Amino acid sequence: MHRTPSRSAAVLVATVTSLSLLTTACGDGDSSADGDTATNAKNAEASPNAPTRTGLTVGFLPKQVNTPYFSVADRGGERAVKSLGSTFKEVGTDQGADASGQVSHINDLVEQKADAIAVSALDPDALCDSLKQAMEKGVKVVTYDSDTKPECRYAFVSPASAEDIAVRQLELLGEQIGYKGDIAILSAARTATNQNAWISSIKKELEDPRYKEMRLVDVVYGDDEAEKSYQKAEELLREHGRLKGIISPTTNGIKAAAKYLSQSSYKGEVKLTGLGAPNDMRPYIKDGTVEAFLLWDPAKLGELAGHAAVALASGQITGREGQMFLAGDMGWFQLTGNGVITLGDPTVFDAENIDEYDF
DSSP: OOEEOGGGHHHHHHHHHHHHHHHHHHOOSOTTTSOOHHHHHHTSOOOTTSOOOOSOEEEEEOSSSSOHHHHHHHHHHHHHHHHTTOEEEEOOOSSTTOHHHHHHHHHHHHHTTOSEEEEOOSOTTTTHHHHHHHHHTTOEEEEESSOOOGGGOSEEEESSOHHHHHHHHHHHHHHHHTTOEEEEEEESOTTOHHHHHHHHHHHHHTTSGGGTTEEEEEEEEOTTOHHHHHHHHHHHHHHOTTEEEEEEOSHHHHHHHHHHHHTSTTTTTSEEEEBOOHHHHHHHHHTTSOSEEEEOOHHHHHHHHHHHHHHHHTTSOOSOTTOEEEOGGGOEEEOBGGGEEEOOOOEEEETTTGGGOOO
């Protein structure tokens, strides 16, 4: 995580402001070379000590409303937006793979003259045109949890790097099965950007010699729907009789898979890990169905997205690499390549610490 203690804030502000002024004085070449709204805006001048605008309307569009993970995340976003003197508005669909519904909500927010939109993208391609149109009308677009294409938003608030999340999940499963045996992945939607990035990184990490006796035999998709994910877990065990472990990098998926395993003869025999919410997974940790899983704090993720959206609307950042902004009590954050803002390292939950968390 690119964070700096608040006691160094004055130095950071002076440094970043000086860099911003230097860039402006030197012309930075690309700002008017083409008509790309995102490129031009990202190359515009930013000042981390610009006054925070109030009275804004910030729309939050999760992948799916009324799910534990996004309910917690968006409450964090609401807390940040309201603390900064602006209005928070959550919109969304209750369907697990409804990219067209997300497009409709984006268009509605633009018509309602939202100043900023934070969206967790179900499909990076399907949302791009509507997000670009929003940006052309002056809306500041942030993605959180799941990204779209970099040219279709100003910044992406990432839980952690895709590589770190993927590697840690694979390590957890490897430790539990002795780095030996067939494994499978139970994912969410086929089009989900974060899911595909993690799956790709897991496949790459499996080439490491320490995983030479582990084999990925299947990847299935439950679309973040409880019943479908439960069925997919059942199918995996039925079709792959030698399966030793499952990674489910989605909170709805791992909960459904844990439910199936807890009720089956595979309990204790087939290991399960992935990304889960402590409150969802506590029963399955307690009864031994799951040994360990991981996740970041979704409330902090949403809170950071809220701060980033207001910082963009206030001109404190524009989305360019190297810029910094203050996210309230969370401290200072720096944008890396392609406007990525990283929350930090995920937490591993097990029987020893799960009761310390409530989300």
